[in-house]
Every structure is written in C-alpha cells, then in structure tokens.
Amino acid sequence: MERVYNFSAGPSALPLPVLEKARNELINTNNSGMSVMEMSHRSKMFLDIITEAEKLLRELMNIPENYEVLFLQGGASTQFAMVPLNLFSKSKKADFVNTGLWSKKAIAEAKKYGIVNVVASSEDKVFNYIPELDKSKFTEDADFFHITINNTIYGTRYTSLPDTGDVPLVTDMSSSILSQVYDVNRFGLIYAGAQKNIGPAGLTIVIIRKDLIGKAMDITPTMLNYQVHAENGSMYNTPPTFAIYMAMLVFQWLKDMGGVAEIEKVNIEKAGLLYDFLDNSRLFRGTVVPKDRSLMNVPFILPSEELNQKFIKEAKEAGLVNLAGHRSVGGMRASIYNPMPIEGVKALVRFMEKFELENKIN
Numbered sequence: 003m004e005r006v007y008n009f010s011a012g013p014s015a016l017p018l019p020v021l022e023k024a025r026n027e028l029i030n031t032n033n034s035g036m037s038v039m040e041m042s043h044r045s046k047m048f049l050d051i052i053t054e055a056e057k058l059l060r061e062l063m064n065i066p067e068n069y070e071v072l073f074l075q076g077g078a079s080t081q082f083a084m085v086p087l088n089l090f091s092k093s094k095k096a097d098f099v100n101t102g103l104w105s106k107k108a109i110a111e112a113k114k115y116g117i118v119n120v121v122a123s124s125e126d127k128v129f130n131y132i133p134e135l136d137k138s139k140f141t142e143d144a145d146f147f148h149i150t151i152n153n154t155i156y157g158t159r160y161t162s163l164p165d166t167g168d169v170p171l172v173t174d175m176s177s178s179i180l181s182q183v184y185d186v187n188r189f190g191l192i193y194a195g196a197q198k199n200i201g202p203a204g205l206t207i208v209i210i211r212k213d214l215i216g217k218a219m220d221i222t223p224t225m226l227n228y229q230v231h232a233e234n235g236s237m238y239n240t241p242p243t244f245a246i247y248m249a250m251l252v253f254q255w256l257k258d259m260g261g262v263a264e265i266e267k268v269n270i271e272k273a274g275l276l277y278d279f280l281d282n283s284r285l286f287r288g289t290v291v292p293k294d295r296s297l298m299n300v301p302f303i304l305p306s307e308e309l310n311q312k313f314i315k316e317a318k319e320a321g322l323v324n325l326a327g328h329r330s331v332g333g334m335r336a337s338i339y340n341p342m343p344i345e346g347v348k349a350l351v352r353f354m355e356k357f358e359l360e361n362k363i364n
C-alpha cells in the first residue's frame with residue numbers, strides 16, 4: 003500500500019526520511035553491531051544518542067543554560083500530577099486557565115495536592131476560543147500558573163502569553179512544541195508528550211528552570227521527582243531508549259529543514275490554506291474564532307452529521323486518513339504537525355473543494 007496523508011492528532015505522522023533512516027539502522031545502529039533497542043542505556047553508544055538529542059533540542063528551541071531538559075515517560079498526563087507535586091512548594095496554590103479537556107485533567111490532578119483557582123474558562127462555547135485574562139483574578143502568591151498553550155481537541159492556541167509576574171508560567175506544549183518559535187525564558191516549565199511533534203509515544207519532554215527543581219512535596223514518589231531525574235541525566239531508571247533515538251532523528255531532520263523559525267513559516271502557510279478555504283466555503287465551516295486558531299489542529303464541520311460521516315469515509319478512500327474529530331466533539335479535525343508536507347494540505351483542500359461541488363446545498 004502507498005503511504006497515506008495521515009492527519010492523526012497523535013500519535014501522528016513522522017517525517018519519511020526519519021522513518022527510512024530508522025529502518026536502515028534498525029538492526030545495526032551507528033555501526034554498533036546491534037539495534038539501538040538492544041543497547042544498554044548506560045553504554046557510551048546510547049549516551050552519545052541522548053546527549054545529541056538534548057543538544058539538538060537546546061539548539062532548536064534556544065533553551066538557556068539555566069534550564070534543565072529531561073527525557074521522561076508517562077506522557078503529558080503524568081505531568082498533570084508531577085507539576086503540582088514538584089511546584090507546590092510554598093503557598094500550595096496555583097492558577098489555571100480552563101481551555102478544554104486537557105486543562106480540565108490537569109486541574110483535577112492539581113486539586114489533589116493543593117488549592118486550584120480557575121482564573122478563566124472557555125467552556126461556555128465548547129472551548130472554541132481562548133478566554134481574556136483579568137489580572138486582578140490572578141493569585142498573587144501562587145506557586146505556578148498553568149496554561150494549555152495549544153488545545154489539540156478544539157483547535158485553539160494562545161497567540162500571546164499571560165503576564166504572571168514572578169509566578170512561574172507552566173505550559174502543556176504537547177501539540178505545538180517545535181511548531182513555532184517560543185521564548186523559553188517566558189516559562190518556568192514546559193512539558194510535552196512526544197507523539198505529536200517529536201517522535202513515537204513513550205517519551206515525555208520536560209524543560210524546567212533550574213531554580214524550580216528540588217522543592218518537591220514530601221509525598222512525591224521518587225519517579226515523579228524532577229530532582230531525581232535532573233541529577234541522574236534522565237537515567238535514574240531505564241529511559242525509553244528507542245523513542246529518544248527517534249526524537250534525536252526528528253530533531254536532526256528539523257534542523258536540516260532550517261529549524262523552528264523556518265518550519266513556523268511553512269506551518270503558517272499550511273494552516274492558512276485550510277482556513278482560507280473554510281472561510282470561503284459555503285458548505286464547510288471552521289469552528290474556532292479566527293483570532294485563536296491553532297496552526298496544528300484545524301477542526302471543521304459540515305451542515306449535518308450525515309455529511310460529516312460521508313466526508314470522513316470518502317476522504318479515507320482518497321488516502322486522506324484520520325480526519326474524524328475527537329470523540330468528545332465529533333465533526334472533523336485535520337492535525338497538520340511539522341511532518342505533514344504542504345502537498346498533503348493541498349491534497350486535502352482539493353478534496354474538500356471537490357466534495358463541496360458534489361454535495362451542493364440547493
């Protein structure tokens with residue numbers, strides 16, 4: 003079978019050159035005589051891989067020296083607990099913005115360990131916008147302030163960051179890391195599951211300002227303590243070695259593409275093609291308010307559930323797969339992460355044009 007254009011929200015498409023390189027090296031990685039999956043994580047060979055992965059990520063995101071980069075497991079969902087366990091060090095209060103399902107899960111987890119203040123929510127409109135933030139509602143002595151910077155399910159993103167003063171800004175960046183230039187200095191902590199823009203599932207990246215490490219709550223399990231992982235170079239226990247190797251290859255690929263600023267331009271162009279089509283269509287409709295539209299996840303709907311299903315089915319037959327929206331919202335969603343080539347987006351838009359002609363209302 004031909005490779006398809008895969009619009010999956012995650013795990014999602016990987017760059018073909020990365021998959022080909024991994025295939026070619028699968029049984030003999032870096033001339034070691036063994037697969038990366040068979041190497042001791044303590045070996046020099048693997049140490050070179052994780053060191054290179056960190057170096058490339060630091061370069062791509064311009065991560066300052068006073069930040070630690072950790073390669074962890076457990077997905078973004080484990081960070082929902084790990085963040086409060088480690089950052090509730092003084093007031094045990096935190097501010098959250100509720101912009102969807104992932105925010106809600108993070109809020110529910112933090113509530114187990116401290117006091118959560120939800121400063122704003124967009125739940126009234128099925129999370130189709132990023133709410134305005136009123137600084138007077140922020141908790142002055144909060145231990146951290148949490149946002150979900152790109153909302154994978156609803157297709158919204160922050161285009162500016164809240165000014166939280168001395169309160170560390172924490173973000174779930176799972177679905178937009180490396181897709182656009184972010185100033186790491188603005189954050190106390192960034193976390194991201196790998197399976198959207200970095201590599202295979204099983205790896206979680208944490209970028210944390212060093213002064214926030216070492217103040218975990220007493221009840222914090224060893225494996226959930228950032229200090230333990232920082233002091234052991236992400237090797238307190240066996241890290242997800244193959245996923246880290248794949249991430250290294252993706253970082254290398256992105257660097258070869260010209261880095262984050264370059265891919266951001268492509269991402270703006272890709273998303274623009276889809277949004278332009280949606281704005282001019284008489285049949286399809288984008289669901290997000292224009293100013294908060296994500297560059298990575300583009301949700302849209304047709305006038306009836308019947309047409310939605312017809313579209314998803316026919317698109318699949320045309321090699322455009324995984325276009326169904328999240329099970330909690332329905333409709334369609336095109337996830338167009340870094341590895342999705344512009345040709346894939348053009349093919350989708352052409353298909354939507356054709357579908358519109360064939361399914362004219364009146």
Ligand SMILES: *Cc1c(COP(=O)(O)O)cnc(C)c1O
Nearest residue numbers: 077078079104154174176177195
């Ligand atoms: C996918 C996703 C998650 C869940 O990630 P897991 O790695 O499955 O735990 C959390 N937050 C956001 C923004 C996501 O896109």
